[in-house]
Amino acid sequence: MSQDYSLGSVQTALTPQERFEEYLQSRGMRNTDQRRVLIERVFSSHDHFDADSLIEQLPRKGEDGYVSRPTVYRTLAEFVDAGLLRKFELDGRAVYEHDYGYPQHDHLYCTQCQKLIEFKSDELMQLREQVGRAHDFRVTGHRLIINGVCGDCRRQSRRPKRKQDLI
Amino acid sequence: MSQDYSLGSVQTALTPQERFEEYLQSRGMRNTDQRRVLIERVFSSHDHFDADSLIEQLPRKGEDGYVSRPTVYRTLAEFVDAGLLRKFELDGRAVYEHDYGYPQHDHLYCTQCQKLIEFKSDELMQLREQVGRAHDFRVTGHRLIINGVCGDCRRQSRRPKRKQDLI
């Protein structure tokens, strides 16, 4: 039901479920089976995901616990609104990750295997404030993605080259 | 025909037009009226733009110099390939900016007026290498967008608050 916030988590009083309940009540919104199914699924593992991969993990149409595609999109937007998820764009599609109870970080993106690797940098936070000051700009957030090739992919492509492979 | 590369430009031997000619010839591709119209329009000012805003600036269907939408998309992809333009995503759509003869930089994005402000940071370049090394990752590029509110927008919203405005 709940999940582990290991790697660098932050002290949080409420579970995502509880936090979302609060959010709903404060807005006169209602909790439903679909919202419960989604928050359960979304917070049961700490992977990055997009709407499609989330839907793949959910019960199909006709099965118990099915949630329609529009409702998935609507609910993901609510999770972002509630501060539970963070959303960003990658190759033209929306990608989501845990926000609530999870520290600010950025990503390395392997253009070979599409893997996202998280990293934290305090210097970057300083840098963004400094740049903001220099441009009369009130900074509220940022998004940094460093592209390249991860170690695994580099090792895989470095297979011994025979004569036939050349040219 | 040509344009100024003022603000922090880099020494370049060829105009974008010439550079593109080279690119085309090296690939057995042909130059056409459409490609000439587009390169002329794209490099006549140094703004960021998306496909739609570019098309708005071009002659309409029936007029002289018209370029169809698919050709605009195809040609923008060629410009990116040729190293003339850089492409990135903003709010779900593709945005282009000059790359050829223009130095590496990043952006402040005003979430109020959608303005993009360029800035350069050598520290960021160092930081990205450092992070790469720490994660066994060969860095090939990055994209940083700092969000916030620009000075103009802050001043506009800071209108004098009278008693009635409060609460």
Place this chain on the structure above:
DNA sequence: ATCATTGCAAAAGATTTGCAAGGTC
């Protein structure tokens, strides 16, 4: 003459919306 390029129409992919039916408080 050959083969790249264009414009058209249509497709595709991701996300959003109108609305009647159903569910929650």
Place this chain on the structure above:
DNA sequence: GACCTTGCAAATCTTTTGCAATGAT
């Protein structure tokens, strides 16, 4: 019972693609 939420179907928005006609070398 009031009204929020859902699922469906369809719309939207941006970008891409198949293909026959056109154009460049």
